[in-house]
Amino acid sequence: MKPFVYQGLPSRVVFGAGSLEQLPQAIEAMGARRALVLCTPEQRGGAERVAALLGDRAAGIFDRAVMHVPIETAREAREVANRLGADCAVAIGGGSTTGLGKAIALDSGLPILAIPTTYAGSEMTPIYGITEAGLKKTGRDMRVLPKSVLYDPLLTLSLPxxxxxxxxxxxxxxxxxxxxxxxxxxxxxxxxxxxxxxxxxxxxxxxxxxxxxxxxxxxxxxxxxxxxxxxxxxxxxxxxxxxxxxxxxxxxxxxxxxxxxxxxxxxxxxxxxxxxxxxxxxxxxxxxxxxxxxxxxxxxxxxxxxxxxxxxxxxxxxxxxxxxxxxxxxxxxxxxxxxxxxxxxxxxxxxxxx
Ligand code: NAD
Missing domain, CATH: 1.20.1090.10 (Dehydroquinate synthase-like - alpha domain)
Incomplete structure (x- = not known):
């Protein structure tokens, strides 16, 4: 057999139809109190549902995630997280939204809880990408790996x-x-x-x-x-x-x-x-x-x-x-x-x- 190295990635995964309902317990398990909810403009409805489930643990919603994570958007989201006193971010959406969460985590160390709604898989990786002056830089950093992931297939029913x-x-x-x-x-x-x-x-x-x-x-x-x-x-x-x-x-x-x-x-x-x-x-x-x-x-x-x-x-x-x-x-x-x-x-x- 070929010799090999295996390195497991530390994250907690909850999987199942309806598992979104377990969000409050998942936030509790992360030891977080105030979550900034991230989404694209199109997925604002999903983010509002997340905020409602979080109740007074929702610090606010930032709904401007876009493809390729422009540095300006990442900076703006970081400032909003700071201003609202968020101690974690909940990213509901595809790779673009998870990517925004990662860009926040890269600088601030803010823990991310991801709720993926596509099959891109970014929520399972320590890989980030940020676009500055038209160039997308990618890198690996364990700070950006979401600490917790909720996979709820019901949220993918709307994926065209x-x-x-x-x-x-x-x-x-x-x-x-x-x-x-x-x-x-x-x-x-x-x-x-x-x-x-x-x-x-x-x-x-x-x-x-x-x-x-x-x-x-x-x-x-x-x-x-x-x-x-x-x-x-x-x-x-x-x-x-x-x-x-x-x-x-x-x-x-x-x-x-x-x-x-x-x-x-x-x-x-x-x-x-x-x-x-x-x-x-x-x-x-x-x-x-x-x-x-x-x-x-x-x-x-x-x-x-x-x-x-x-x-x-x-x-x-x-x-x-x-x-x-x-x-x-x-x-x-x-x-x-x-x-x-x-x-x-x-x-x-x-x-x-x-
Ligand atoms: P996306 O996140 O850009 O989403 C595409 C569109 O679909 C958006 O408008 C979004 O709001 C919408 N959408 C997502 N889920 C939906 C749902 N369930 N119902 C209705 N609409 C929905 O697309 P993507 O393919 O998930 O992600 C692509 C981006 O992720 C790229 O920038 C790519 O580089 C990055 N990515 C990064 C990694 C990584 O490990 N860092 C891995 C994979 C992809």
Whole structure:
């Protein structure tokens, strides 16, 4: 057996339909008294419900979370938290809202309780991202890892089907790259395969009926596991490409992951055959063709499969390739400029991996 290092991440997780009702006890368990509730403008209703559940433990609501955590928004939220005397923040929403909580925690050490409503998985990671002067800086710091997480599948019933599919495949991407990570280990492999399987089974049911609570629970369970994988081991080519495409070309996060993943897997297939077997098996295929399995899941679920359809321009592909090659990082197959340029072209056109 290959030697390995396993490092668990300290957070308390409560999972279950209706678990939002346990918020007061979860805040109590954190030893907090005054919570600032964070959300996007669209999710203000959910934040008000959270504040009502907290009663006089709610310090206020900050409803201006947006994608990529602009430094100005993070500063403003920190000031509001200070002014209101908050001793913790409750982030209800997707990766953008959790990201705002993390930006507050990074400076102030304020503990975060996350209530995820997408499958992005940020709540399980010590990774933060903050955008300053158009550049997104990311880093790892244990202060930003939420201390407590409430997973309530009922809160995901309102997640539009399109975003449910792309966010689910975003989660699969974390687990898929975890399976061939240089930092991989047997426990993370188990979580990754189980997480991919849960999401792969749930998505077609959610497409058929977005109100299916069992399917929503299975998807959120899978997202939790995939989030642990993302937080525990280093990612590779796929995440690097998506970071480049999202950061430099302003493409939407979950859709970009959905489109690029089959092509990143095809690129790495020959160099990571065991990981491909596990990904394909989790998605119900016995031929080990992970790239096709992910592509077919996306396409049959109605997700976009071509970068050209989500705002990428053909003339930017060379530049994207250059940026993705700027820093070397571990990847099963060495980074080869021509092959990566071809990968981007395939993703741009939405070709099914052969
Ligand atoms: P998001 O948080 O930007 O949410 C997208 C939209 O969906 C928002 O308008 C939001 O209000 C809405 N929404 C969320 N949940 C909903 C629900 N249940 N019902 C109705 N509407 C809902 O999207 P995301 O994909 O969750 O997060 C993307 C961001 O998170 C990116 O900036 C990405 O970089 C970051 N991220 C960070 C990590 C990390 O570990 N640091 C991990 C994953 C993603």
């Amino acid at each position: 089907v399109g975003l449910s599919v792309t966010s689910g495949i975003n989660a699969i991407a974390h687990a898929a790259e975890g399976l061939y990570s240089v930092e991989g280990n047997p426990v993370i492999d188990l979580m990754a395969e189980e997480g991919i399987g849960a999401i792969g089974r749930a998505l077609p049911k959610i497409v058929a009926n977005p109100q299916d609570v069992e399917a929503r629970s299975e998807a959120l369970y899978g997202a939790w596991l995939c989030g642990i994988v993302l937080g525990s081991v280093g990612m590779a080519l796929h995440h690097k490409l998506c970071h480049t495409l999202g950061g430099s070309f302003n493409l939407p996060h979950a859709e970009t992951h959905t489109i690029v993943l089959p092509h990143a897997l095809a690129y790495n297939a020959a160099a990571a055959p065991k990981a491909m077997q596990r990904i394909a098996r989790a998605l119900g295929r016995s031929d080990g063709h992970a790239a096709q399995a992910v592509f077919d899941l996306a396409q049959t679920s109605g997700a976009p499969v071509a970068l050209r359809n989500i705002g990428m321009k053909a003339e930017d592909l060379d530049r994207a390739c250059e940026i993705a090659l700027q820093n070397q990082y571990p990847n099963p197959r060495p980074l080869e400029a021509r092959a990566i340029r071809q990968l981007l072209d395939n993703a741009f056109e939405g070709r099914r991996p052969s």
